[in-house]
Amino acid sequence: MPELAEVAYYTTRWAAGVGQEVLRMHTGPKARPFRQTAAGAFRALVGTIYSGARTHGKNMLFEFAPQLWLTGHLGMTGELLAGPPEHEPTAHDHLVLYTRESALIFRDFRMFGVLRLEEWAGGPPPDWLALPPQIQDAGFTTARVAEALQRHARSPLKALLLDQHWFPGIGNWMADEVCYQLRLNPAVPAGTVEAAALRRVLRAVCRKSMETIGRDWSDPPRSWLMPHRWKAGGVCPAKSCGTALMRETLRGRTACWCPLCQPVA
DNA sequence: CATCATGTTATAAT
DNA sequence: CATTATAACATGAT
Structure with missing residues (x-):
């Protein structure tokens, strides 16, 4: 499920444990979430203090003082929850951290997500600090977008948008949303796309997503493609359009677009 | 039973 | 080497 804003929202659920000591922990029997x-x-x-979380794209970083860092991502079906201190782990609860007031739960039935633990003093570990600029950051410049478009000029625009190195946090629905708002077909070659326009739409979609889904899981605007893209019989929300949305597999993922607003060029 | 699912990564092909 | 394309991963819903 999780893309940029969903990941951000999930991490806020662990706020229930901020400032508290980890009294005990549980790890599930499955090895896959612990492959790294x-x-x-x-x-x-156990014995550390959970002091807070931050996200970078779909990556999560949790600080446990002193100098322990829990990192990872949620894969396709991961989620974070906070439960009562007496929470009984379910079959899919791979990590549960118990504090005096709550249980911090990492749950992921499909196990594409992963958890890592790193020890590092004086701030986040180097691999975290080396992550590329986020779309919301000042370092996410038009020049950087232009470089991505140029280096992957023959790649379908949507496939490039899913590249976490260039566009951290963009997932399947956000990539479709950006194409929709740009009125570009997901299959257009990246080399034909205008960098400044792409950057503007990316930043707008990320900002609004964070203000809605990321803040309290509220709905993004009805004018977006997102609320319509999976509905059976979904139609384009644009005024005086209403065309049936198209779905097709592109590079192994389902792309959804309006054939009228986003013609194949 | 077959298909599909909001992600990442190793490997193959160009 | 750099870029592009595919398969695999694991489980549940339809």
Whole structure:
């Protein structure tokens, strides 16, 4: 499920444990969520203080003082929850951190998500700091967008938008949304796209998503493609359009677009 | 039973 | 080497 704003929202659910000591923890029996850091290593979190979270695209960083950092992402079906201190882990709760007042839960039935633990003093670990500029950041310049478009000139626009190195946090529905708002077919070659316009739409979509979904899971505007793209019989929300939306597999993912507003060129 | 799912990554092909 | 395309991963819903 999670893209930029969904990931941001999920991390806020762990705010229930901020400032509290980890009294005990639970790791589930499945190895896959722990393919990068062995499950046993997470015992080191017991006795630390959970001091807060931040996100970068779909990546999450949680600080446990002193100098332990829990990182990872939610894959396709991951989510974070806060439960009562007596929470009984379900089959899909791969990590549960218990504080005096709450249980911080990492749940992911499909297990494409991953959890890592890093020890680093004096701030976030180097691999976190080395992540590329986020779309919301000042460093996300038109020149950078232009470089991405040029280097992947023959790639379909939507496929490039899913590249986390260039467009951190963009996932399937956001990529479709950006194409829709640009009135460009998802399959147009990236090399034909105007960088400044793409940057403007990307930033607008990210900002509004964070203000709605990211803040309280409220709905993005009805004028967006997003609320219509999966509905059976979904139609283009543009005024005086109403055309049936198209769906087709592009580079292994389902793309959705309006054939009238986003013609194939 | 077959198909599909809001993601990432290794590997193959150009 | 750089870029583009595909398959695999694991599980549940339809």
